[in-house]
Amino acid sequence: MSAVSVSAQQLLQFVLDDDLDAAVRAGLMDFIASPAETTLSPAQSQQLLAAQQHLRSAWAARERHRARDARLARRAAEREARRAPPPVADSKPALPSAAAAILARAKARAAEKPSS
Template identity: 50%
Template sequence: MLAALIADDLDAALQLGLLDAQPCPGCDGGCNARLIEARDARLVALAARERHRARDARLQRRKAERQAARAPAATIASAAPALPSAAADALARALAKARERTSR
């Protein structure tokens, strides 16, 4: 495992059990320190990744809840009766006049 760490091959070190590694009684202090440091750094990174994923899931859930809360209001508004034809004509004329004034 230490050879993989020295070669900067974290994938191999992880496959060899880096996350569960314990200090080796037969190794010197520098070897054990490097092993424990690498293990702890990976555990911190994995915890950070898990927090990030949980945050993303929470934000997606909140977004879905907000959209669901807005959906009934949108369906009620779209179910409102249309304007009578005389009112719709008057509105169309007013909008045309307003566009004409702004285009000048």
């Protein structure tokens, strides 16, 4: 997501309007309060920095929640795998088609030979 270049005053207006999506798109997370910035008062700069911190905290919490959900899902799948009955082995192992053909020919030859 690329930030649109807007003034610090416009960023502040987005924050004051509670339009954080627009503020983020406009570059709120790239805002750095500098003494050279003359359009904002220190209190207004602090509001923008507080909004940044609030968003960073919310995003970090969302990532922790997603990681927890993934961890719980993985544990549930492992638990289900342990509870599942073991796979039942076939009574006759399947032969590859070439081996089955060889066996069939050998059985046919054995059936043709007279027993002594």
